[in-house]
Amino acid sequence: MLIGHRGLAGLAPENTLASFRTAAAHGLAMVEFDVRLSRDGVPLVFHDDTLERTTSGTGPVAERNWAEIAGLDAGSWFAPAFAGECVPSLEQVLGLCLDLGLGINLEIKPDEGREAETAEAALALALRLWPESVSAPVISSFETICLDVARRVAPHWPRALLAEALPDDWREQATRLEASALHLDHRTLDADVVTGIMAAGLPARAYTVNDPARARILGHWGVAAVFADFPHSS
Ligand code: G3P
Ligand code: MG
Numbered sequence: 001m002l003i004g005h006r007g008l009a010g011l012a013p014e015n016t017l018a019s020f021r022t023a024a025a026h027g028l029a030m031v032e033f034d035v036r037l038s039r040d041g042v043p044l045v046f047h048d049d050t051l052e053r054t055t056s057g058t059g060p061v062a063e064r065n066w067a068e069i070a071g072l073d074a075g076s077w078f079a080p081a082f083a084g085e086c087v088p089s090l091e092q093v094l095g096l097c098l099d100l101g102l103g104i105n106l107e108i109k110p111d112e113g114r115e116a117e118t119a120e121a122a123l124a125l126a127l128r129l130w131p132e133s134v135s136a137p138v139i140s141s142f143e144t145i146c147l148d149v150a151r152r153v154a155p156h157w158p159r160a161l162l163a164e165a166l167p168d169d170w171r172e173q174a175t176r177l178e179a180s181a182l183h184l185d186h187r188t189l190d191a192d193v194v195t196g197i198m199a200a201g202l203p204a205r206a207y208t209v210n211d212p213a214r215a216r217i218l219g220h221w222g223v224a225a226v227f228a229d230f231p232h233s234s
Pocket of ligand 1: 005034140207227
């Protein structure tokens with residue numbers, strides 16, 4: 001299975017509405033995206049902690065109010081055809097993914113010191129907007145504080161422990177968080193690591209795999225899904 005990374009970040013500007021539309025247009029069933037907070041506490045979909053790489057703005061996201069961020073161009077850096085594409089709010093992305101029938105992996109990516117606040121705001125909104133009748137969002141984060149919050153406020157939604165490499169204490173962490181999957185950097189995986197995770201009854205998903213040959217090897221080891229910037233069939 002292929003999960004669109006930041007929407008479908010190889011074909012459209014990452015984490016924009018265009019990126020989610022592109023993922024759906026290529027037949028993907030699920031997308032991953034990153035959620036952080038503006039200064040005034042609005043959950044928005046954006047990867048970096050600063051604005052310059054992917055928008056017309058500068059400086060830390062956490063020092064700008066939502067009204068300022070919403071006015072930035074988040075598409076021109078990628079290609080002129082995407083000029084005027086905006087940084088979307090989480091509310092906009094949830095609404096669009098529901099409209100498009102896309103399953104979601106909501107990665108909580110907090111600024112330092114705002115871990116619980118970010119998780120609480122993002123999950124409160126998602127719990128309000130995401131119908132119970134639709135396949136539940138997968139909640140992931142590199143910050144275990146965020147997954148602790150998810151376990152408390154959305155215990156019925158699956159949680160994935162997210163790390164570059166498998167932590168030594170992954171079994172303890174997964175048990176404590178009642179995690180249902182591990183999301184790991186594919187470069188840190190080998191057959192033994194994947195076998196060990198599967199032996200614990202947990203699926204391993206790997207990011208970010210843009211080489212179809214590598215995806216096949218990972219699948220052969222037992223990796224259940226890969227995050228990719230491109231549809232591998234093209
Ligand atoms: O959630 C998988 C992957 O997105 C984690 O890395 O830096 O792309 O958010 P990053
Ligand atoms: Mg991510």
